[in-house]
Amino acid sequence: MSAVRDPSMRRSVALFRAFMKEQQDPAHAYSLLARDAADQVERITPLRDRLVIDVGGGGGWFTEEFRSRGAEAYLFDCDAGEMSGAGGGTDVKTGAVVADGYLLPLADGVADVAFSSNVLEHVADPETFLSELIRVTKPGGLLYVAFTNWLSPWGGHEQAPWHYLGADRARRRYTRRTGRDPKHTLGENLFPLHIGPTLKAVRARDDVEVVAARSRYWPFLAEAVVRVPGVREFATWNLLLILRRCP
Numbered sequence: 001m002s003a004v005r006d007p008s009m010r011r012s013v014a015l016f017r018a019f020m021k022e023q024q025d026p027a028h029a030y031s032l033l034a035r036d037a038a039d040q041v042e043r044i045t046p047l048r049d050r051l052v053i054d055v056g057g058g059g060g061w062f063t064e065e066f067r068s069r070g071a072e073a074y075l076f077d078c079d080a081g082e083m084s085g086a087g088g089g090t091d092v093k094t095g096a097v098v099a100d101g102y103l104l105p106l107a108d109g110v111a112d113v114a115f116s117s118n119v120l121e122h123v124a125d126p127e128t129f130l131s132e133l134i135r136v137t138k139p140g141g142l143l144y145v146a147f148t149n150w151l152s153p154w155g156g157h158e159q160a161p162w163h164y165l166g167a168d169r170a171r172r173r174y175t176r177r178t179g180r181d182p183k184h185t186l187g188e189n190l191f192p193l194h195i196g197p198t199l200k201a202v203r204a205r206d207d208v209e210v211v212a213a214r215s216r217y218w219p220f221l222a223e224a225v226v227r228v229p230g231v232r233e234f235a236t237w238n239l240l241l242i243l244r245r246c247p
């Protein structure tokens with residue numbers, strides 16, 4: 001496991017620096033983020049010989065990291081193009097499945113860990129997506145779900161922070177400045193997901209218990225910030241939910 005404390009200023013600075021250079025050095029940014037996420041999971045449950053599914057896993061950085069820790073990890077993504085930029089260096093395409101997270105080709109209760117990083121804000125129906133993750137998780141198994149909420153300073157993704165002035169305006173500005181269309185279009189592949197309603201929906205379920213709800217990247221007060229309605233929508237940046245499937 002990493003020697004860097006979570007949360008800690010050192011960890012947050014390292015993640016933020018990597019994020020700022022994500023375009024120039026994606027390998028560094030995503031391998032660091034993958035190590036960090038795997039550390040977070042491994043603090044709660046062992047990974048060796050466990051079955052891990054990485055849903056919306058994109059380039060496979062997280063899948064590779066889980067495999068490097070001895071897990072039997074599988075990547076699921078609905079977009080084969082996203083999966084082609086394999087992470088790590090080993091062959092992530094082995095054990096990678098083109099599949100929609102709404103309807104995973106898996107039996108009930110097979111996964112020890114269901115992992116989904118930064119996908120929930122990209123689906124139109126996050127509750128159904130979450131239900132499917134829960135369905136395929138073993139009773140007692142763990143779910144790791146992190147997403148960037150719409151009112152986060154990074155909520156507009158490549159169009160942030162101009163999304164605060166409206167999605168259309170942010171989009172026009174991006175196109176004017178770069179000469180190309182942004183990757184994300186609100187209502188098509190990016191949706192205005194909020195922390196309050198998401199927490200309420202998760203807490204209302206009787207098939208999962210909330211193990212942690214906290215800011216994924218904050219160096220301090222990571223849990224406290226999520227407890228303050230209103231403020232949390234702007235200050236959390238990225239919500240990390242760790243859930244346990246009820247027996």
Ligand SMILES: C[S@@+](CC[C@H](N)C(=O)[O-])C[C@H]1O[C@@H](n2cnc3c(N)ncnc32)[C@H](O)[C@@H]1O
Binds near residue numbers: 056059076077082119
């Ligand atoms: C922002 S990327 C996140 C990639 C990676 N998990 C990470 O944290 O860097 C979102 C990914 O979710 C995938 N995705 C979006 N909707 C999906 C769905 N319904 N089922 C499966 N994958 C989906 C996209 O194709 C894309 O690869």
